[in-house]
Amino acid sequence: MSSIQRNILGNGLHVVVLEDHTTPLAACNVAYNVGSRDEHPDHTGFAHLMEHFMFTGSANVPDFDKALQKVGAINNAYTSQDLTNYNILLPANNLETAFWVESDRMLQLAFRQESLDIQKQVVIEEFKESYLNRPYGDVIMLFNPMVYHEHPYQWLPIGKCTEHIAEADMAMIRDFHHRFYHPANAALIVAGDVCAEEVFALADKWFGDIPTGPAKECHYPQEPTQREARHLVVERDVPSDLLLKGFRMCDRLHPDFYAYDLLSDLLGTGKSSYLYQTFVTERRLFTDISAAVTGTADEGVFQISGRPIEGISIEEADAALEDYLFDFHFDNHLPHDLQKVQNAAESILLYNEIKIDDRATNLAVWETLDCFERFLNERQRYFDVTEDQMQRISASLFAEERCCTLLYKGR
Secondary structure (H helix, E strand, O other): OOOOEEEOOOOEEEEEEEEEOOOOOEEEEEEEOOHHOOOOHHEOOOOHHHHHHOOOEOOOOHHHHHHOOOOOEEEEEEOOOOOEEEEEEEEHHHHHHHHOOOOHHHHHHHHHHHHHHHHHHHHHHHHHHHHOOOOOOOOHHHHHHHOOOOOOHHOOOOOHHHHHHHHOOHHHHHHHHHOOOOOHHHHEEEEEEEOOOHHHHHHHHHHHHOOOOOOOOOOOOOOOOOOOEEEEEEEEOOOOEEEEEEEOOOOOOOOHHHHHHHHHHHHHOOOOOHHHHHHHHHHOOOOOOOOOEOOOOOOOOEEEEEEEEOOOOOHHHHHHHHHHHHHHOOOHHHHHHHHHHHHHHHHHHOOOOOHHHHHHHHHHHHHHHHHOOOHOOOOHHHOOOOOHHHHHHHHHHHHHHEEEEEEEEEE
């Protein structure tokens, strides 16, 4: 890993610089510690709407895309349940343009009613196209409220419903921006052909005078212990049935996260995984089956999804899968299998370090959720997972009373 340094400005902005002189490019990320978990239950989708609105211009930059295109830059953004990240990739000698753009929309976003009306309609159309009118588009929207009864992870960044976006007014948007889009709630990450001291000086020049904002309150409702299985059955116009099961697990910063992640790989990543071999290759109950973890800042979900093969009812497939999970135990192949998925995890992490913009994004996520130093030790944490740890988490995870099941039927 190349040299990485941090400086914290007087207004609270975290500035992290990764020097890598093997590329002529620089990646500039501004990550805000705000996601859909920070929204009011009656006003959801605001973090995602704000992501769109932040591209509509500021006092001195009326057109962000045009300003960045002039210096050969490309830019994008995304909103998750935990954070919002704006990213710019450009020639390193034009880095100051990125600072100008990002600082101006942090300090002087143009709150134009016409822009808000346009972006509200854009987000509503995205909601309809991606979640309401697309086959299987509402699966997670149905599933998450089963898993989370109290925590705001029960809704996605797109929001609960289009009405919440339609009802957003300028006063709400101004208040949301004031509470979350300020230096003390942000991290500025620069990676590439740069000098750390020069970047720190530029950061102070462009961001140092921006007033800090209110301290973020991170008191999210905690989920009570789940004590009985939860089920939901829906019918939709889809070509085949879909089964989705979930079990609440630890948060992304917990030491056991890496074991859960490796367990999901062992069970449901690729054709050599346990679930694929058992239910697709041998028993021929599913056409496909996979497992994954959500990896959120608060308690996440261990998910298993699959599509029953033609002629097998979704109820029969679900019963077979439950029998397998509730009686799951590792055999004597665990040492070899664990080593295999650890090597695969290392390969993915190394691949994600190839491009400078991916490295900047990873640093931005970690600096926002905790600190970038955790990112530096990711590979070792996977190799630190032991066989005993895998046995322990699998024994406690797959309990009937902890299970949430969505039977998504075609009609």
